[in-house]
Amino acid sequence: MITLFTRPTPTRGARRGSPAGRARRAAAVALAVAAVLPLAASCAAGTSVLDKDTLVIGVKPDQPGLGVKVSPGKYRGFDIDVATYVARKLGKPVRFVDALSSQRERLLMDGAVDLIFASYSITPERKTKVAFGGPYYVAHQDTLVRTGQAGIDNVRDLRNRKLCQVTGSNSWKRVKEERKIPVVLVPSVSYSACVSDLRTGKVDAISTDDLILAGFATPGTTIVNAPFSDERYGVGIRSGDVDGCEAVNKAITEMYQDGTAKRLLERWFARSGLALTFTVPQFEGCG
Structure with a gap:
């Protein structure tokens, strides 16, 4: 263990409250800081x-x-x-x-x-x-539905519909919490799983970034093309x-x-x- 500094012992010529005593304590603190700074710098190195x-x-x-x-x-x-x-x-x-x-x-x-x-x-x-x-x-949040599914032309039409909810994603919050649309959330582990649920009818819609939806939009699904947020x-x-x-x-x-x-x-x-x-x-x- 390395001792950075020790408390100076007051002497007759440098009592604790005297100017000389205060100067000695200040010098000791300065030495301690000087010793610590390189250690701190070395700890921070390599973190970028x-x-x-x-x-x-x-x-x-x-x-x-x-x-x-x-x-x-x-x-x-x-x-x-x-x-x-x-x-x-x-x-x-x-x-x-x-x-x-x-x-x-x-x-x-x-x-x-x-x-x-x-x-x-x-x-x-x-x-x-x-x-x-x-x-x-x-990107911009939009909605993916089954092709031919009637009645969903924008995010407000998701009222009382089953919406896929991906763990860790904020997209469902922009529908249910920010816009106060009363949807029925159906949990899922990923958007690829959401698409499977959409095709089988387990959910009525997926709402997330349009670039994500564009990748999943295949025959049988359609992007509503009614964006409502910046992502x-x-x-x-x-x-x-x-x-x-x-x-x-x-x-x-x-x-x-x-x-x-x-x-x-x-x-x-x-x-x-x-x-x-x-x-x-x-x-x-x-x-």
Whole structure:
């Protein structure tokens, strides 16, 4: 054990309350602080994504168009391509892992991942636990129903209908809590499971980001095309990593400026018929 400093023993020439005594105590405190600061700095070192040799990035494994696992460790989708671009700009190789909606904050807080690119909407509640770079895209919440299903033309028509509720997602809250629409919530583990429930009639509708719905919209299902919110897809990052956040934002800006964002959005979503946006989103700020 290292003793940083000891209390100076008062002497006849430097009593506790004397100017000399106070000066000695101040000098001892200064020495203690000087000893502690390097230790604190060494503890903080290596906590930024910029200090990592390889970035571990959490992505969705089951959202067509955004993130789908095609084999162990291999994924494809818009979020995967954006994450790969950002990592390349940071000069880092990447390893992708699953990040389900219910796991995202915990993965970051536990240090299991360095970044999250997983249709991760920025919300005030989430910002109390983690930080966000971006957003790298602003989606809009919409509704998916069975083709030919009558009476659902907008979110208000979900009144008394069965709505899929994915664990860890905030989308159902924007219907039931923010807009006070009395829906019957049917719990589900993922949006892919929701689509199965929609096709079998277990639920009447799925309401979430239009980019997510675009990936799931197949014969037998239809997007209502009545958006009612802005969903800012952020890059999840551990709180306090300001340098890493600013580097991520710089990379996202370059992605839009060099035309990569437009190319990726059209690659994955042009066939959906959604009105896509190709301008740099307004960032949250990293302070």
